[in-house]
Amino acid sequence: VAFADPVDDTLVLNEETEIVTRTAAPDHLSDSLDEVMSGWLFRGKETRAMQADDFDNPGMIFVEQAMDSWNAVDGSEGKSCASCHDGLETMAGVKATYPKWDEAAGKVQTLQMQVNECRTERMGAEAWPYDKGNAINMEAALSSVSRGLPVNVAIDGPAKETWEQGKDMYYTRTGQLELSCANCHEDNYGNMIRADHLSQGQINGFPVYRLKNTKLNGSHSRFKGCIRDTRAETYKPGSPEFIALELYVTSRGNGLSVEGPSIRN
C-alpha cells in the first residue's frame, strides 16, 4: 500500500550536513534485508522537517543542558568532563562506535556506561540513572557531535558473544502475543499496525525526542515499551540483556548516519 511506504526524501541538517537515511544493508543482514532505513523515513512531513534544523529540534534543548553538565565540576576529584576532554567536539565520531568492547571492564559498554565509568572512576561522582535526565541528555550531546558520520559498531572479536545474545533476542517471539522484534520491524516495516506506521526499528536516531512525551527517550526505554506491548515480561534499561540488544540493533544500522537527537511521534 503506497501511503504506508517509507517516503522518498532526503535529510540535510542545518542546510549543511547530509544524513544517510537509507543505504545498503550491512553484510551480516544480507539474508534478511537489502536496504536499511532510518525511522525518519517513516514519520510524517512535519516531524521530518522539525529535525532538519537545530532551532526547530526540541531535542537540542536537552543537548544544551548536557553542555552545562559537561562543564560542571562534580564529585570528590573536583573535575568536570571538560577537565579531561576539552570541548564536546573532541567526541566527534565516538557515538558511532558504541556499544563497544571495553578491555578494562571486560565487557561490552554502552555510551551511558562509559560516561558513568568516567563519573565513578575518574571524577568520584555518582553514576547517573540509566536512560534518565542527565544520562540521556549527555548521550544526546555526544550523539549530536557525531551526526552525519556512519554508524560503525564492531560485532566481531570479543564483542561477538554479546552480539549473538542480542541477535537471539531479536528473533525470539516473546510474551503472550508471541512477537519478536523481527516480526514487526523486519517482516512488516512499511505496514500499518493499527495507527502505527512500522519502521525498521533502527536506533541510529537515538536518543529520540518524542512528541508523545516531550522528552528524550533512550533505546533501552524503547525496547522496554515494544516488549511490554507483546504482553511479555520486560527487562530493565541498563540490564545486560538490553546492552546486548542495543549492540545488535545498532549493528543492523551500520552504514546509516548517526542522527540523534532525532524526532519521532
Place this chain on the structure above:
Amino acid sequence: MKISLTGAVFGAVMASAVYAGEVLPTAVAFTDGAVEQSLSGMPGDAANGRLIVGDKKKGNCVACHQVSDLADVPFQGEIGPPLDGAGERWSEAELRGIVANAKIMFEDSMMPSFYKTEGFIRPGKAYTGKAADDTFGPLLGAQQIEDVVAYLTTLKE
C-alpha cells in the same frame, strides 16, 4: 476433549470460571488446524463478535486486519489479509481453529493464539511489562471466541 461437569450443584461450587461444556485452552482438539466443537458448548453471538474484533481492549483484530464491515473503526492495520469474505473462504470449524490458534493452520504465523495458556516465553501480566501471575488467562474466553467465529462466518463478499 470436552470438559463436562456433571450436575448444576457441582458446577456452582467451582471456584474457577469453567462452565459446563467449556473446552479448556489446554484441551482443544485441532484437525488440520480446524476445531469442530464449540469451545463454550454454546452458539456464538455475531453482534458481540463484531465488537470484539474491533475493540482495542478485546480482540483488536483490526490492529492487523482490515474489515470493510467495520468502516466505523478507524486505523485498521495491514499485517494480515483483509477479513472480507473470510466466511466464504473458511468453514466455521476452520475459523474457530484460526482464531483459537492460528499457528496450527498457518505455520509460524505472526497472528497471536487467542485461546492458549501454555508454552510462552517470558509471558507478562497483560501490558504491564511485569511477569505473568495467577490472573493469567487466554487472550479471549471460550464464549468470546465463539462470538468472533460467529461474526466471521457472516463476512461474505
